[in-house]
Amino acid sequence: MRRCKRCVLPESFPGVRLDEEGVCQYCRRFDAQRYRRRREQVRRRFEALAAEMADRPGFHAIVAWSGGKDSTYTLWLMKKKYHLRPLAFTFDNGFVAERAFRNMRLVSDRLGIDHIIVKPSFTLVRDAFRASLESDVYNPKALERASAICTTCIAFAKGIGIRMALERRVPLLVYGWSPGQVPISSALFHQTRPFLTASLQAMKEALARLAPGPVEAYFPTDEMLETAPMPWSVAPLAFLPYDEAEVRRLIGTLGWEAPQDTDPTSTNCLLNTFAIEDHRRRHGYHPYVMELAALVRQGHLSREEALARLDESLDPTLKLVVEAKLGF
Numbered sequence: 001m002r003r004c005k006r007c008v009l010p011e012s013f014p015g016v017r018l019d020e021e022g023v024c025q026y027c028r029r030f031d032a033q034r035y036r037r038r039r040e041q042v043r044r045r046f047e048a049l050a051a052e053m054a055d056r057p058g059f060h061a062i063v064a065w066s067g068g069k070d071s072t073y074t075l076w077l078m079k080k081k082y083h084l085r086p087l088a089f090t091f092d093n094g095f096v097a098e099r100a101f102r103n104m105r106l107v108s109d110r111l112g113i114d115h116i117i118v119k120p121s122f123t124l125v126r127d128a129f130r131a132s133l134e135s136d137v138y139n140p141k142a143l144e145r146a147s148a149i150c151t152t153c154i155a156f157a158k159g160i161g162i163r164m165a166l167e168r169r170v171p172l173l174v175y176g177w178s179p180g181q182v183p184i185s186s187a188l189f190h191q192t193r194p195f196l197t198a199s200l201q202a203m204k205e206a207l208a209r210l211a212p213g214p215v216e217a218y219f220p221t222d223e224m225l226e227t228a229p230m231p232w233s234v235a236p237l238a239f240l241p242y243d244e245a246e247v248r249r250l251i252g253t254l255g256w257e258a259p260q261d262t263d264p265t266s267t268n269c270l271l272n273t274f275a276i277e278d279h280r281r282r283h284g285y286h287p288y289v290m291e292l293a294a295l296v297r298q299g300h301l302s303r304e305e306a307l308a309r310l311d312e313s314l315d316p317t318l319k320l321v322v323e324a325k326l327g328f
Helices: 025-029 032-052 069-081 098-111 122-134 148-168 193-210 222-227 244-252 271-283 289-297 303-310 316-326
Strands: 061-064 086-091 114-118 172-175 188-190 232-234
Touching (some): 032 188, 069 086, 069 172, 098 114, 122 193, 148 193, 148 222
Antiparallel strands (some): 188 232
């Protein structure tokens, strides 16, 4: 299988076309100078927005916190760099690693932040994850950056985060996604009511087809959508300087430790590499390959490092643990 000579995208990735020199169309289009200018524009917009919130009472931001390195660093940014009052929330899907919870306890104590763990019915979540392995409920375009299992998990977590933001009238909903996961165009935007209503409905419909149990409890009510002010959505790592070694060093001072109870590609969830392996088997490519390609293109990761991450495979013992929890 051929891969792009500049990044790591394979020919099997949907829509990829390599030219005679073996370079994909995404690398040919990438304009580093324009990308840097756009990042700076978004950064300034966000800093102005954060400054406006400085004297506002209550929580300033709902931060989706998985316990992984990037979401932990994002939480630190909100508290220490921008001096906002964050409320961290964790979606416990039943597969979060024990090390992640230990990291959360240490970091939340040292940062002095409030932290809510939302734990849904495990039967509902397990049924949804199992069905996602056996159905084609998602548009193929939605699976370019994440597996069906991870897309299902993200739908739950997004619904819960948006509900909390609307319920508590918190103006910022913050995601700790890496620079490769979020395009600059999506890094900061004010969610309109029609957009939010349509996107939430799509997520609810997909989850309802996957699991027979009620999913409404994990999403905003119609009344909230009608009466609450719409929050901003932000993914700060998409436009702020990012160096993975520095990120790990900084959050290490808060007590965060690299994972030892999951596989090498995951910092928080036992499902991650299991989902990657399933996606690779069904679709022929690594579902995070677009993210890795973007990190290489943007200069955050060397091509060699990205290729090494693609070669990581699922630990057989962990696979048995995941299969048992899924009921296989």
